[in-house]
Amino acid sequence: MSNNQFKRGELYSFITGKASTAIARRLQKKINARGINLTIEQWSVLYHLWKKEGLSQQELCNATFRDKPSITRLVDNLERLNLVKRVASDNDRRINLIYLTKQGQKLEEQTMMMAEETLNEALKGVPVEQIDVCKQVLQVVYDNLKS
Amino acid sequence: MSNNQFKRGELYSFITGKASTAIARRLQKKINARGINLTIEQWSVLYHLWKKEGLSQQELCNATFRDKPSITRLVDNLERLNLVKRVASDNDRRINLIYLTKQGQKLEEQTMMMAEETLNEALKGVPVEQIDVCKQVLQVVYDNLKS
DNA sequence: GACATATAGTTGTTTATACAACTATTCAAA
C-alpha cells in the first residue's frame, strides 16, 4: 500500500494548516493580553534574532521561509516599533545586518515563556513519541517541497 | 517524562507552520501554471462547496477556520470571478447561501487532481503509519485550541 | 406587541503575503 492513498476529506487540513494557524492565533492572543504590541510574524523574525543577532535580511528570508519583500516590510515595522535596527555591512554594502535594540532584547524572556505555554496547551495529551513522529513528518514535507 | 519538554529550537516550525505553508505554495504554483486565476484561500472555500453546496457564510467560517470578514471578502472575490453566487435564504433573510456557478463546478476536477498530486509530492517517502500519527496529532492540537 | 439579546453578514483599518519590476552593489569573464 503506497502512501499515495488519501481520502479526500483528509486533504484539506494538510494544505491549509489549521492546526498551526490555531497555535499562532493562541500565541497572538497571549501577547495581546499582556499589552505587547507585536504580531506573530514580527515575533517569528525576532525569534531568529534572539538566537543569533546580526543576520542579513536574506538570512531572515531563509530562516522564516518568507520572500524578500515580506522581510523588508517586517523589518520596516520592527524598526518603527524600535525593536531592531538595520546596520549596513562593512564588507558588502548591499547587505543590511539586523540587530536588536534593548527593547527588542527585552521581549525575549516574556514572549518565549508564552510560546512554550502555548505549545504545551496545544500538545496537551499527546505522547512525546507521537510529537516526535509529527516533527519528523513535517520536516520531510518541508524538505520535499523546498526545492 | 512529560510532553512539556521542548527544546527551543523546535518551537518555531510548530508555531509558524512552515510545512503547510510549503504545501499551499506548491499547490498555488500548480494552479497558476495551468493558467487558472485562483488563490489557495479561494480554493479552500470552493473545496467545501464541492463537498456540499449551499453552505451559509457562517458555515464556511467554521469549515475554513476563518472569521466572518475574511469569508465575506473571499466570497466577494469568488463572486467577482463568477465562481459562486450568493442566494438569500428563504427561511432566514440574514443568511446568504453560497452556490457554485457552472464555472465554479468545473474547477473541481482540475484542481483536486493538483491537490492530490501536491500531497503526494509533499509526503513522498513518509510511511503511511507516520502520516496517520501526524494527522492525529494535528487534530488533537486543533481540538485543544479551538475552544 | 415591545424590547433586549443573539445571530448573519458588511465595512474600515492595519498588517502581512505573493509576484513582478525596480535600484544598487558585487563578482567574474572577456
Place this chain on the structure above:
DNA sequence: TTTGAATAGTTGTATAAACAACTATATGTC
C-alpha cells in the same frame, strides 16, 4: 577595465488576515 550576470534589498499592486464597529434580521421574554 569594461561589461554582463548574480545578489541584496525596495517599491508597486492585489489579495488575505485579524480586530473592532457597524447594519439587519430573528428570537425570546415580559
